[in-house]
Amino acid sequence: MTPGENGPSTPEDDDPFGYLYADGQANGAQPPSGGYGYPGSVNRVRAVGQRQYGQQTQQTPQAPTAAYGQVPQQGAYGRPNAHYAAPETLPGGAQPPRQQQGRGSGGGGGRRGPNTKGLLIGAVAVVAAVVIGISVAMIGDKSDEKGDDTAGGSTPTAPRSSGPAPSPSSSVAADGELPKIDAKALLLGGGATTASDVKGAQAADGVYVNNFDKPGASVTWTVNGIPEDGKYSVYIGYSVPGKDGKATLTVNGTPSTTAVKLKNWAGAGDGDYEKGWTKTYNWLQLNKGTNTLKISCEQGDQCDAYLDQLWLVKGWVGSS
Template sequence: MTSGNNGASTPEDDDPFGYLYADGQANGAQPPSGGGGYGYPGSVNRTRAVGQRQYGQPAPTQQQTAAYGQVPQQQGAYGQPSAHYAAPETFPGGGAPTTPQQPTRGGGGGGRSGGPNTKGLLIGAIAVVAAVVIGIGVAIMGGDDSDNKASGDSTPTTSTSQSAQPSTSSAASASAALPKTDAKDLQLGGGATTASDVKGAKSDGGTYVTGFNNVGASITWTVDLQKAGSYRLYVQYSIPAVDANATLTVNGKPNQQPLGMKNFIKSSDTDLAKNWQSTWAPVTLTKGTNTLTLSCGQGNQCNALIDQLWVQ
């Protein structure tokens, strides 16, 4: 179908929008106005404006639509802008579109218009890292404590046992290395002699030195040492519940203090068999041979039985 009137006066052969085209306008097509025809001259006036009827909606008012058979007056000729059209920039407040403004970030004390709070996120991240570090530290500490507890029952015992054994062995070796003698092996003088009648003596065969309570009586012990130093001279004795003492001479030099043989057990029984006990005096010995002498001198109380001597 071409624009214009082809002779048929039916809606099927008519182009209701012919006035919109240049060839239609050349053939006399005009936009509808008043009660005149629609489209080409002699066309059937049976059309409606597009969008006039809306099904399921209330009928539009006269102000909203044009009269039956007419199109809105604002539509102009082809190629001409509508009288009611205006560019957006011509309206109040219009104009060329501007670049959207970026949301501003709030300051420290005021509000904010948009954007994430990076300061708050940073603080949160630092708190999380700190919590993780503390947790790891606690776990490590806890793990160390648990390991110590798990092995603590055995390790200290083993360490103590290992350290104690050498000490015991060393003490035993030292005791074994340091000399000890019985009454029968001593050199006696000044009327001192040996006997075994009184029970309780610890020397071999129960032998002890008697007759020591006479002035001039003496007991001499020659001892060899591998190391010089300060030692203690121990003496095993028995007294009739009365204190006794003797002069101690080391390598020919008398000690300033006599060897005290006191009643340390606080016995009141004069039975010598019940009063065996020991005493000691400090001595300084040299490496090699040393001579130790107990003697009953003037002013000494020497009523005692002696059965053993040893250095410690």
């Protein structure tokens, strides 16, 4: 070949794709063997799964192509395909995401449910508080009823007369002992006199008031030194001859609607004054300073009794 000459030329030499054209085919151009139509190309077609990551490539026989319309057999259901390896199974491959453990009971997944134990404790506490409140209210009602029974439904202007009560020493106010008087110091009226024939009287020298069973008979006590306005109780020592009696109490000129009950609390036999000594009390509303108490036998009263002492205590005894 000389300079300026390109030498003989054929279609296949000039154009590797000459065999695709009519003139190239007419001049004898032939498609190259192997590859994809490129001269000298190498066919590197591999079956799926033949290449494995991180390992040397191995040539395996190509799997037979399935017939048209059929799915290539991949092995039994649930079994891994021999030609496929998931990236996460290989060294350094991707790892499956971790499932966050739930906070629920027992380590299970999902969100934590409501605190039913706390709600139950709260409900029990509320019920207990309601029950305690009802119980306190019921106890208070019973105490009020008991106090009303003791008072007999009376008002401060309607003193109460009752049976044997605690001794004066156990009912004296904390600020000191209130006044006390014996029979011979009382102002007598209406034919009442004093005597000391019957034993058992607690007054000095065993003196008591007799002849009290006639209408109009009375004893009057002018009380000095009442520390303050308020509620008081007057105690009356007496004896009845085995039968009940009653008298009238007047406080500062106002007759009480509650009688002085002279009952046979001692259980004495008929006519036995000596064994009939006992005591009773009535409720009063007194003023600070001086007050006047009068016990009398009025029309309709049963006054067959001996009187030996009178004394005061602070408050209404037996009340709530």
